[in-house]
Amino acid sequence: MTTNTTSESSASVHLLDLQALVVAVRRRRRLWCSLALVGLLIGAAVAVLRPPAPAAATKVLVAHQADQPNDTGTLIRTDVELLRTTRIADKALQSLKSPERPEDFMKDYRVTGLTNNVLQIEVTGDSDAQAVARAKALADAFVADHVRRMKASAQAEAKALSDQGDRMRHELAGVNKEIGDRSPDSDPKASASIESLFARRAELNSRIADFDQRAEEARMGTPQIIAGTQIVDAPRAVRHSLPRSAATNAAIGLVLGLVLGLAAAAVSTVVADRPVLRREIAANLGASVIAELRRVRRRRVRLWQRRRTRTARERLTATLARTVRGSTEPLSLLELGCAGSTSVIALDLARAMAADGPVVVVDGLPGLRRAHRGQKPGGPDVVGVEAAAAVPHEVRRLGVGSVAPGTAWTGLPDLGTQTVLVVRAGHASAAWLHTVARQLADLLIPVIGVVLIDPDPRDRTDGTLWDGLDTALRGHNERLAREKVTGRRPTERPSWAVRVPDSDQEAR
Template sequence: MTTSTTSESSAVTHLLDLQALVVSVRRRRRLWCSLALLGLLLGAALAVLRPPAPAAVTKVLVAHKEDQPNDTGTLIRTDVELLGTTRIAAKALQSLKSAEPPEDFMKDYRGTGLTNNLLQIDVTGDTDAEAVARAKALADAFVADHVRRMRAAAGAETKALSDQADRMRDELAQVNEAIGDRSPESEPKASASIESLFARRAELNSRIADFDQRAEEARMGTPRIVAGTQIVDAPRAVKHSLPKAAATNAAIGLVLGLVLGLAVAAVGTVVADRPVLRREIAGNLGASVIAELPRTPRWSARLWQRRRIRAARARLTASLARTVRGSAEPVSLLELGCARSTSVIALDLARALAAEGPVVVIDDLPGLQRAHRGQKPGGPDVVGVERAAAVPHEVRRLGVGSVAPGTAWTGLPDLGTQTVLVVRAGHAGAAWLHTVARQLADLLIPVIGVVLIDPDPRDRTDGTLWDGLHTALRGHNERLARENVTGRLRTERPSWAVRVPDSDQEAR
């Protein structure tokens, strides 16, 4: 139950590990940089190959009867929608004497409300002159339609107010006729009814005066609206700058390509599940990271990079030499995603061990013998795995092979009964790292450590396992038990592992 809970927790942590995600995305910078560059080039090319159509712009000041200081732009939005109607388009085409359908013409222009009373009209055409003519026709058609609507609204309002005032006058005439020459003093008995007639007459006079005033205001407001609605910016052609358009499109393409590249890299990282950090690789392989080495560049590197790589190779060779010298059994180097770097490491290690005695490199890695051809004479011998059985037991053996997909697992014990894994960060998925650890454990080949190739320079995680004996090294424990049963001493070392001086041999 505890083991299951631990596995589930580690899996959840892995899915939510933002550090690993950032590192993996950064390592795939070639992808998103390439997409960003592609977007930049496509944006610039689009500006050159598809330049914008000739366009013209004009601005119209629109006056409304219902203008209020706190208007949120509802009136100008209404004007924008009215501009995009077939009635306005048809009137503009009529003034242009064009037979183009209004529906098609409406696709070539648009209105934009800049403020509560300022409308901008953008029009495109085949030429600058045509675009300017279209803009003027549209502006004139809109102004004429707006003025007509305002006049019609004011006329309807004035007529309604005048009709209401006329009805009041008719009623007032009836009241005056009912009053006649009577007064409350002349007819004391009917004083109440006479007073109500006088009150009604006063109310009717007031309302008639109010309606007359409102009708006059409606008539007086129309000229103000008509005069206020006008073209304030004459139609003019819009000048397009090709360098500016190319730069703008290139910037937009760069941003879109970069965003797309980062998204693809992030999704690919999550889907592929390829560990990059030291702690992830060590945890999946069940072995500690004992050394690191920058990936050997395929092309010529800069001077300081070559010096740094040579210094790192020298430190790695010395560390592996100490590990191999202290081993009583043959050791192999098994690569995963870094065959070229493993070949270089194997030859450097073999040369370092050759100073202490004969060393034979058992090659099961394509390209190792080709790399050995360029070495100086007197170096270690490199033989194929088919000749491994002919190598004398007193000669130190160093196997070199691969644990990439398609590996013949049963042939790995011929390379060495212990191994150092040389793994390139971010190359293999977590599932395959588990497979490698399980197969090596089943073959009773303990993993001494992991050499990490091309690590992330900003990785600060710990690649040391403090409780790793129960994972990939479980085969080592099983082999200890089996060898103890057969009676072999674990302290016994092969003859090539201990160099006895000649004087001691004669004494014996």
């Protein structure tokens, strides 16, 4: 007793199937590998055709008046920004006697703070000599500007301290005069006042000495800053290695091309919505995947691949022959994106069926008869669709046709009343697979199963519809056996003929 329980699928439909996306992107490896190769070639070509401009580099040691061991780099960042001003650029251009605008010259050099006291200046030019001259002029202009600013700061500080000391001396002179005007024979109150004046004079003397010392230190600190700010690495031309530059640009181009190719493959996969996995193709066609076969390619294949493909073809032929051997209804093979593979399968199946009696292949494909001309004599006869009506009823027919876009659906029953779909993975969109299933259901042509051509070798999904036994091989043979026992055909539309919606909107 066989129980067929049809339950509604409770699995939620994902907006994006990651497994299918990965498989589809991997199948489009020619696209992203080609873009990666193009990026590599473009990167290498750019390095060769557009070499970097001649450049020179120099390093400058900068001494600051407020240098501290725990400085976070604020002072050197200030120096970097000062070098990027038009004042420094203009001073350098004046020393070079160049008519170039400072704004344009600023675009030709780059300044980097290596440490808290070291600057690196990189300048480009029309030649190595010009680049070296530009770098030297820029470094000299910065050193001169830095020394001038430090001198001005030190002089301003020393002048402020000297002025403060002069004010203190003026006040000290007043205190000394007031002390000199006092009489020694004064009363006790006057004595206390004189003591306060002496204390004030001592304080003023101390402060004057302090201001003088600080002013002297300010003046002495400037020579140290002037001597400490200097060019420590003379300007020199930077040598560019063409092989290294080509390798670097090629690697960058390779990565960018690969990323662009993967992105293009992923976007096109999502937009095209072409099922690749067995599970998706079986669900969209409403029929189980009964066999898989490598795509017939024109290029030469390796010996072990040829042997493996031949074994798979023989196994597929035996499966199809065993399926249709107990049925008197004519069978058709309908291709979708794999006409060459379908022709090969049809001729192999016809030879296998010829052991049970005469077989005629009804050709609905333009290339089948051309492929048959190259076969050995004694094979099955191949006739066109227009000559199918003249075939005797005792001769078994095997139709070969197509369900590609533009198919004349009303002519499919002439090829066979039952069919096996031969579909290439990733060829048709989900909407077209729905259309094929719906048209075949409307024509009352049962789909025995699906032969998947060029499947993904890493696909581990299940292509069997376990809730639709009428479309599986076992269910189909049981139906034929029941028809032979009862001697009649069912008048109602079978379960496999349920209309398949073309879209989610139609399903709702």
